[in-house]
Structure formats: structure tokens, C-alpha cells
Amino acid sequence: MTMVKSYSSGVCVRGFGFSDHHSNVGDGNKRSSYWKPPQATLNFHLPMRSFEVKNRTSTEDIKSLRLITAIKTPYLPDGRFDIEAYDDLVNTQIENGVEGIIVGGTTGEGQLMSWDEHIMLIGHTVNCFGGNVKVIGNTGSNSTSEAIHASEQGFAVGMHAALHINPYYGKTSMDGLVSHFDSVLSMGPTIIYNVPSRTGQDIPPHVILTFAHNSNFAGIKECMGNDRIKQYTGNGIVAWSGNDDECHDARWGYGATGVISVTSNLIPGLMHKLMFDGKNSTLNSKVRPLVDWLFKEPNPIGLNTALAQLGVVRPVFRLPYVPLQIEKRIEFVNLVNEIGREHFVGEKEVKVLEEDDFILLGRY
Template identity: 85%
Template sequence: MERWTSTEDIKALRLITAIKTPYLPDGRFDLEAYDDLVNMQIENGTEGVIVGGTTGEGQLMSWDEHIMLIGHTVNCFGGSVKVIGKKGSNSTREAIHATEQGFAVGMHAALHINPYYGKTSLEGLVSHFDSVLPMGPTIIYNVPSRTGQDIPPRVVNTVAQSPNLAGIKECVGNDRIKQYTGNGIVVWSGNDNQCHDARLSHGATGVISVTSNLIPGLMRELMFSGKTLSLNAKLLPLIEWLFQEPNPIGLNTALAQLGVVRPVFRLPYVPLPLAKRVEFVNLVKEIGRENFVGKKDVKVLDDNDFILVGRY
């Protein structure tokens, strides 16, 4: 298996899935369900996976769990898909340590957000990213709705001098994406609802997607088939449904209803209410069950089907 991945290899990826972490009834990882889900991604043309991102609930993992899951993913799938570990922290010390460990267990690239909650100055952001960039290929992730702070272009343009910067996962919108791609910086859209336009009209290389957990083949088509306005329009109601509550609440509910993961939630996440679960079943029927992961019939789950775990 090829161990060494260059920054250029990462820059070429168009469809990257922010993969969901499934759980057993006691709240531990369900590695069997996880492996099945990653396999379905690979079979449907996903080129990279983000392990332990927001979607994979890295924020609810111990660092031990986090590193174990990255190592497991590299070990089982590293020859077929690029494994990108979410390594961001609001503490630079922690970010450095986690990044070293991630690369030590073989991940191909790191995903780094800016220090959230505590926040810092723009000079502090540059120093933070400069501390982790020397370790290997890195994607910087800008999501002000979660961190409370925008990473402005002048920070990105400064750290882009590092040969290890693969690019930016940008959630601020397509005008910002255009600013970067115009300067030759690689960008992935972080917004599934904008990714088709980001790729076709604003120069984005691709998408780091939540929706592709559910419909990897159709998301691949969206990224590889040129203008597919009708497909994009067909998928927007599903994407809207997924993001009506903070991600990954919708995704967790959807995958449980598809029978791909057990209906186990680590708190503070709880399933979408019954009316929304019914909506999902109708969306699956409209888009076609065959386009979604898994083989079981989609079902409306009852409230008492879900297991909510507070200690994990």
C-alpha cells in the first residue's frame, strides 16, 4: 500500500465525504457499520473521507478514539480512498500533538479549523496554522457559524506560502471561493446546497460533503458530470432537510432510518421529530431508494426506537 501522499494528490480530490461515525447501543464505535459505510462510499466513487469531523462527531470523541478511528480507516481503506483526519483544536498545543499522531498512524492529510470559542487575533491564526502545516498535507476549514470567527483571505494568502497547504474548505459562500480560485488556491465547497455552482461557476475543485454519506453516487455525478442543473434541483430538498437542525442531527436520523447504522445517538444530539422522519421517507421515495446507501427498506422510526447515550 502506498504510504506517502503528496499535497498535489490531495488537491486533485473532487468528492470528499465527511463520514458519519456509527455507534453500538452502549455508545462505543460500531466499526462493522462504519466499515460498511466507508465501503459504500468507495464503491460509489468517493475519493476521500474526513474522519472525526463535525459530521463524524470528532467533538464527542476522546483523542484516543479519534486516533484509533483514523488508524483503523487507513489500515482498512487507505489504499482505496484518501484518509483526512480532522485535527483542529482551539489549543495549538493540542492541534500539534493530534496532527503528529494522525500522521504517525498513516493519515494522508489533516483538516484544521481556526481556534473556536477562545478565538485569537489574525496574527495568532497565522501562527496557529504555521505550527501545524509543516507536518504534512493540510486543508484549512473555514466555518464561522461554528467557530465564531471568519478566517479572512489575508490569513489564507499568508499561510498559502506553505507547500503543505492543499487548500481551503470554505463555507462562507461562492464569492469567497471565487476570490481564492482566482488566485490559484484550491477550494472545496463546504456547503452541499452551493457545491454545484461552486464547482461550475466559481472554480471550486469539488466538495467536502455531508449529503454524500447518503447518496455518494449522485453527489459524484454532481461533481463530475458538468452542468447537471436538474440533478442539483432534485437533490436540494434532501439537502435542505439534512440541515434544518445543526449537522449531524439530520444525517444521523436518516442513516438510522435507512438501516445503515443503529439508531444510537451520543448526546447532545437527538433525532429529528417524527414529522421530519416521515418527510425523509418521502424524500427517499422521490429520489429513489436505489440511489441511497444500504439495502434495507427505509422506515419511519418511532421515538422509542432511538437510544440516547450520555456516558460514552
């Protein structure tokens, strides 16, 4: 049985002395001789140790994933999640060999979700698809306390792994990064995500190497290029490319395990070939114009526009995201026809949507 320490009534609580001695009675506001200055309270959170969690997976299982889709979150006209469209999209990913799903990442607009929505969607994905695909919940935050709490909830509803970004905007020191990731790694299998273009701060290799022997550290999603990926893989650290335009070369030339992809929302079968079937420069060149188009504006603007024009999701945008301009919408239709409609998700004919077709929501 776990022993719980007991404390006498004479200890210092929150910096104020409570003494069993009464020598100072009558001294008015004079401090007790036992008074100590306030000290920071240390909060020890307890990692979840149960092995009865549904769909529990090991860190090694996460390390082996080659194609992970950062899945899009579709919406209904009132701004709620369109679960039916979401399920169809996830099913299509699974049918095309995708091995993992990032739920509520940047692509899935986790930054526009309440935490209730976020955890609900993770739990729903696990419940419906957890036996066929690894569910990786984006439970990162620029607040360490919030990241810990969200990860506890995510693992409690059954997610297989967590995705954690470094604290953004306010940023922190290098020592602060180590402490932040140390705090969340105790929760379960974890992928660290480095994307300085969004966070404003690079996670340098010496910080990542600190976690090389942590049993919960699965690897890094790296957006700083293939030379950085090679640096990690050369040191035995699993790395996924976070750049779709570089992922083919990262996989076959720089040792990356695979990719965490946006483009696979649209063409999961072709992305599967790029990650599984060996070096294929011809196919890589074929899909490259689509990748370039997707990232002309910050993700997920291009993806949201594309999926709406494919008829896979309703043309509903949570602000501040808005659809691409008409010229870009026309370009997408031409790209679909050039690559082949059969390679894209959905079954409806691709079409150019007009301005009035889109619904933009400021409150939802």
C-alpha cells in the same frame, strides 16, 4: 551526523543564574549579578521527515480530490464505535467514486470523541481503506498544542492529510491565526476549514493568502459562499465548497475543485455525478430538497436520523445530539421515495422510526 549544541554550567536556566563565580557566597538571599529575569521557553517541534510512512501522499494529490465525504461515525448501543457499520459505509463511498474521507470531523462527531478514539479511528480507516481512498483526519483543536500533538499522531498512523479549523470559542487575533496554522502546517498536507457559524470567527482571505506558497497547504474548505471561493480560485488557491446546497454551482461556476460533503453519506453516486459529470441543474434541483432537509437542524442531527431510518446504522445518539422530530422523520421517508431508494446507501427498506427505537447516551 547532527550536531547537538552543548551548554556550560554557567548559563541562565529558566531565569535563574548559575555562575562559576563565588563572589556572592555569604550574601544571604542577595541575587547573583548574573541573574536574569525569567523568559518564555521556546518549544521547537520537529516536523516528521520520514518518507517511509505507509500510504504517504503529496499535497498535490490532496489538491486534486473532487468528492470528499465527511463520514458519519456509527455507534453500538453501549456507545462504542460500530466498526462493522462504519466499514460498510466507507466501502459504499468508495464503490460510488468518493475520493477522500474526512474522519472525525463535525459530521463524524470528532467533538464527542476522546483523542484515543479519534486516532484509533483514523488508523483503522488507513489500515483498511488507505489504498483506495485518501484519509483526511480532523486533528484540529482550539489549542495549538493539542492540534500539533493530534496531527503528529494522525500522520504517524498513516493519514494522508489533516483538516484544521481555526481556534473556536476563545478565538484569537489575526496574527494568532497565522501562528496557529503555521504550527500545524509543518506536520504534513493540510486543509484549512473555515466555518464561522461554528467557530464564531471568520478566517479572512488575507490570512489564507499567507499560506499560498506553503508546500503543505492543500487548500481551504470554505463555508462563506461562492463569491469567497471565487476569490481564492482566482488567486490560484484550491477551494472546496463546505456547503452542499452551493457545491454544484461552486464546482462549475466558481472554480471550486469539488466539495467536502455531508449529503454524500446518503447519496454518494448522485453527488459523484454532480462533481464529475459537468453542469447538471436538473440533478442539482432533484437533490436540493434532501440537502435542505439535512440542515434544518445543526449537522449531524439530520444525517444521524436519516442513516438510522435507512437501516445503515443503529439508532444510537451520543448526546447532546438527539433525533429529529417525527414530522421530519416522515418527511425523510417521502424524500427517499421521491428521489428513489436505489440512490441511497444501504439495502433495507426505509422506515419511520418511533421514539422508543432511539437510544440516547449521556455517558459512554
